[in-house]
Amino acid sequence: MENTILLIDCPDEKGLIFKITGLLYKNHLNIIENSEFVDKNRGWFFMRTEFTGFFPEKPLLEELREILPTGSTIKLTQKEQKKVVLMVTKEHHCLSDLLVRNYFKDLNMSVEAVISNYMILDKIASKFDIPFYYVSHENRSREDHEKYIHQVLSELDFQYIVLAKYMRILSPEFIAKYPNQIINIHHSFLPAFIGASPYAQAFERGVKIIGATAHFVNEDLDQGPIIAQNILPVAHSHSASDMALAGKDVEKNVLAKALKLVFEERVFVSGNKTVIFD
Numbered sequence: 001m002e003n004t005i006l007l008i009d010c011p012d013e014k015g016l017i018f019k020i021t022g023l024l025y026k027n028h029l030n031i032i033e034n035s036e037f038v039d040k041n042r043g044w045f046f047m048r049t050e051f052t053g054f055f056p057e058k059p060l061l062e063e064l065r066e067i068l069p070t071g072s073t074i075k076l077t078q079k080e081q082k083k084v085v086l087m088v089t090k091e092h093h094c095l096s097d098l099l100v101r102n103y104f105k106d107l108n109m110s111v112e113a114v115i116s117n118y119m120i121l122d123k124i125a126s127k128f129d130i131p132f133y134y135v136s137h138e139n140r141s142r143e144d145h146e147k148y149i150h151q152v153l154s155e156l157d158f159q160y161i162v163l164a165k166y167m168r169i170l171s172p173e174f175i176a177k178y179p180n181q182i183i184n185i186h187h188s189f190l191p192a193f194i195g196a197s198p199y200a201q202a203f204e205r206g207v208k209i210i211g212a213t214a215h216f217v218n219e220d221l222d223q224g225p226i227i228a229q230n231i232l233p234v235a236h237s238h239s240a241s242d243m244a245l246a247g248k249d250v251e252k253n254v255l256a257k258a259l260k261l262v263f264e265e266r267v268f269v270s271g272n273k274t275v276i277f278d
Contacts, residue, residue, distance in 0.1 A: 002078050003032065003050050005265045008064075009275075010072035012038050012045040019067045020047060027060060029053035035277035039270065046268050048277045075265075081110045082263045083158045087149075087166040088116045094164035094185060095121055097252040098259075099128045107256065108263040112158050115149060117168060137168065146174045162259065163217065165251070172219035180269050182217035183227065183262065185255040187247060199247055203240035209233055210243055212251040214258030216269060225274045227258035227267060 008020065017036055024031060033050040057076060064074050088095045095114065102111045114125040117137045125132040133152045137145045145168075153161070163184040175182060187198045188211060202210055211231040218224040232250050234243055261267050261276055268275040 002080075003052055004029075004055075005075075005077050005079065006047075006049040006051065007075040007077070007265060007268070008045070008047045008049075008068065008072060009268055009270070010045050011069045012043050013069055016045055016068070017047070020049065020064070023060075023063055023067060024049070024051055027053070027055050027063075029055060037275055037277075039275070042270070044270065046270070046275045046277075048266065048268075077265055079108070079264070081108055082160055083112050084109045084160050084162055084259075085112055085153065085156055085158045086114045086162050086164045088114060088121050088164050089167040090118055090120050091165040091167075091248075092121055092124060093248040094252045094255055096124055097256060098162070098164055099124065099130065101256060102130075103128055107259055109160075109259065113152075113156055115152055116166075117145070142169070142171055143173075146171060150174065150177065160262070162255070164255065170217065175217055175219055180216050183255075183258060184215055184217050184222070184224070185251050185258075186213045186215065186222055187251060188213065199244040200240045202243055203238075206236065207234065210247050210250065212247065212254040214254050216274075218272075223272070225269050225272055227261060227274055227276070228254050230254045230257075 021031060029051045030053055031049055031051045036045070036047040038045050061074060061076065065072070068074070086095060086098060099111065101107045102109060111130055113131045113133060114121070115133045115135060117135055119134050122132040122134065135145065135148045135152060159181065161178055161182045163182065165185065209231045211229060213226055214228045215222070215226045216224040230250055230253065232246055234246065261278065266277045
């Protein structure tokens with residue numbers, strides 16, 4: 001029997017946990033994992049509940065709406081693989097890592113396609129029998145290039161787009177088509193060392209740590225809700241190329257961690273922040 005995941009976020013009030021768990025018990029459902037959090041600044045309640053048992057979905061949702069405050073968001077979902085499209089440019093480390101994880105089913109995902117503005121990484125995708133779409137940006141405006149990408153995406157069945165080191169800026173119009181569906185890996189603790197040659201910038205500043213940030217993409221470029229971050233200590237003896245090499249490991253691990261959380265339905269987006277039940 002597949003586990004079912006119940007996600008609720010709503011205005012906070014007394015007795016919510018009792019009401020929700022009691023309703024599940026009344027419907028002969030067995031809770032196997034439960035997490036909750038209250039954002040006291042907003043007065044907002046978040047709850048993730050994983051349970052087993054057979055139930056008619058529509059009546060259960062109606063019962064939940066009856067006991068929850070106005071303005072509640074309720075989601076019922078199974079532990080099913082998320083369909084994903086990967087977008088890349090030239091760097092292979094994140095793509096290679098995700099394709100290996102996908103092959104061995106280490107993440108709760110199914111990679112449906114790879115899209116790139118270069119042909120450099122097509123052979124990696126072909127080794128794993130993943131469709132590769134080349135959409136060149138040469139002699140095209142950003143809007144025109146994105147139109148062709150959108151045409152490819154419109155023919156694919158997917159739930160998330162992962163920017164696995166896709167090194168072109170997406171327009172707000174493109175991003176708006178996929179709200180909270182685009183996940184990016186960034187080469188620093190945002191917003192430090194943005195733009196080109198981040199490791200050269202870090203080297204010049206003599207930093208003692210390098211890091212990576214995985215986040216949802218919104219219209220503010222690299223300012224979207226953060227999902228996962230990590231760091232790695234470095235010293236004066238590290239060159240910029242040493243930092244870049246070490247940084248690749250941090251990037252791919254942070255991205256994989258973020259995707260695991262999202263694909264297991266452990267992430268709530270709350271404004272420009274996230275609530276995560278790890």
